[in-house]
Amino acid sequence: GKKEQYDEEKISSSFIKAGASPEITTAATKTINKKVKDNMSTDEIYHRALSHLRVLEPRVALKYSLKRAIMDMGPEGFVFEKYIAKILREYGFITEVGQILNGHCVNHEVDVVAKKESQVCMIECKYHNSRGTKSDIKTALYTHSRFLDIEKAYREKDINNNTRFEAWLVTNTKCTSDAIKYAGCVGLKILAWHYPKVENLEYFIETKKLYPISILSTITEKQRDILFDSDIILAKELGSYKMDSLAELISVRQSRASKILNEASIII
Amino acid sequence: GKKEQYDEEKISSSFIKAGASPEITTAATKTINKKVKDNMSTDEIYHRALSHLRVLEPRVALKYSLKRAIMDMGPEGFVFEKYIAKILREYGFITEVGQILNGHCVNHEVDVVAKKESQVCMIECKYHNSRGTKSDIKTALYTHSRFLDIEKAYREKDINNNTRFEAWLVTNTKCTSDAIKYAGCVGLKILAWHYPKVENLEYFIETKKLYPISILSTITEKQRDILFDSDIILAKELGSYKMDSLAELISVRQSRASKILNEASIII
Known part of the structure; x- marks a missing residue:
């Protein structure tokens, strides 16, 4: 992980943002303060x-994990696209x-x-797996050009279509x-973390509890990747699994599968 | 350097492209063959x-060095822009x-x-310092969008301008x-290595002998960077330098400065 000065302010404001009460935030930051080492x-x-939040307010811990869970979707952006x-x-x-769509000039992968x-x-x-990386103007510019090229091809084919x-x-x-x-x-729509203010990415996820399986603390990276490979990305997609079939799919004991299904059932 | 299977074909075709005669190409490849080790x-x-070409045909060696000389312009693209x-x-x-130019939507750095x-x-x-990296469709797309945004702002201000x-x-x-x-x-113009077929990047460089100083074999990386920092990028810009002032600028003995000026004078 990137080294960064420990900042009590940052921790407590992130707790508050995730929905923790002021009391819990203060209590948690105090405990962390005691244990924190320089250059952590x-x-x-x-x-x-x-881990503090998990004990104190499991639901808040969930929200707190969401951003990280999405960043854990893998080095490439493919799982994020499917998500x-x-x-x-x-x-x-x-x-x-x-999909490959025809443009007026060239074909584009969308x-x-x-x-x-x-x-x-x-x-x-645009998937980034490190914090602080922003999508920039170049991305907005090329997304718009590509859109214009595809739209132009479509209008040429079918001029009266609405x-x-x-x-x-x-x-x-x-x-x-x-x-x-x-x-x-x-007129390019952006859906990002905390943007727009109201109907942003986390809003669409949280409203229907569409948490990715990478948010579960009971599965390992390897098990997570097996699930992704099997096109299981949402925690709610585990809802249709029985303990024994999940155990078989990700090669774990039934007791472990049961723990995973239990954690999933709490958040879906 | 990247490991790559030694390929006699590649070497000889690069000699031919640089303008070496078939005889010299055959002779040079044979000598290299004898010395070559696996996994070079x-x-x-x-x-x-x-080094073979330098002995056999100095002018061809120059052309052979041009692509590499441009790649040696530094980790960032700034010297390339100035070039x-x-x-x-x-x-x-x-x-x-x-320059920062006003666009209809936002300002753009051009x-x-x-x-x-x-x-x-x-x-x-678009400067790349490793071989084989190509500029792709996204670059063409965002360059075009940015252009449209700037052009639109300009037309709004001054509609009758030609x-x-x-x-x-x-x-x-x-x-x-x-x-x-x-x-x-x-209608986006591309000027690249070997593209278009005739009036490409190397054509504009070679026609007026606008070789970058990084093509000189007599200067070190450090000296090259001092020259770049002093806004001396073309070998011909050394033409106005006297031995002693160049020696002082890049902190070398006069004999070394003389060698550099001599090499530069051959190619400009």
Whole structure:
């Protein structure tokens, strides 16, 4: 983990943001303070804070873990794309991942295509697995150009169609202020962490409890990757599993599978 | 250097491309063959080939070194931008580096702005310091979007102006076929290594002998960086230097400075 000065303010404000009460926040920060060592890594501080929250307020701990759980989706962005597609499906969209669409000039690979009635959304997913990396203006610029090229090809084919095309940029981190300004100006929709203020990425996840399995503390990285490979990304997708079939799928004892299903059932 | 299987074909075809005669190519490849060891790195092979060429055909060696000399311009792309600006100045353009231009939606940093009569070129410089990295469709897409945003702002201000705006993408490596196709379709000009077939990057450099100082074998990396920092990028810019002032600038003995000026005078 990246080394970073321990900052009591940061920890307590992150507790508050996750919804912890002031009392619990104060109590937790005090306990962490006592144990903290100089030069503790961000990861260590995070894990310490989280283990306190788990005991004190399990639901808040969950929210606190969500950002990290998404960053744990893997080195590549492919699982994140599938995750976004699954989230949108829960909101009534028909989705496809990694489609090649014809443009006027060239063909383009679009991460997620989401359709609902006459609305067609072409979604660029920008996944970052380190904190602090922002999606920048270049991403907004190329997403918009690509959208224009695809839309132009479509209009050429079918001029009287009333399909409403939209370009979206979905990211698990933040966007630079320039990217946000440009997107607003050209009509590119941004869905990011804490952006927009209300209907942002975590809103869509939390409203329908679409937590990724990487949020579960009872599974290892290896087990998580087996589940991802089996296209199980949402914790709620574990709901249809029986203890023995899950145990077999991820090669664990039934008692462990039972713990996993139990943790999943709490959050879905 | 990257390890790569020694490939006689590759070496001889690179000699031919650089303009070596078939006889010299055969002779040089034979000598290299004798000395070559398994798993020799690309860099070692390159340096061995080059030292042969230096003896046999100094002018061909120069051309052979050009691509590498540009890759040696530093980890960041800033010297490359200044190099491109200087090349264009030699072709009658007025150039500026790293300008912030107003767009309709946001302000944009443009690597090089080059003007000649009513022509205004906004140039994105894409510098890669490893071989095989290509500039891809995303670069072409964002360069085009940025251009449209700047052009729109300009047209809003001054509708009857007959300024001819152009967007250029200049890179020291190659572009993907998609990037080339898209650029051709939207009117984005590409200037790259070996692209277009005739008036490509090396053509503009070689026609006026605008070799970068990093092509000189008589200077060290440290001396090269001092020169870059003093805004001396073209070998011909050394032409105005006297032995003693160059010796002082880069902190070397006069005999060394003399060797450098001598090598520079051969190629300019």
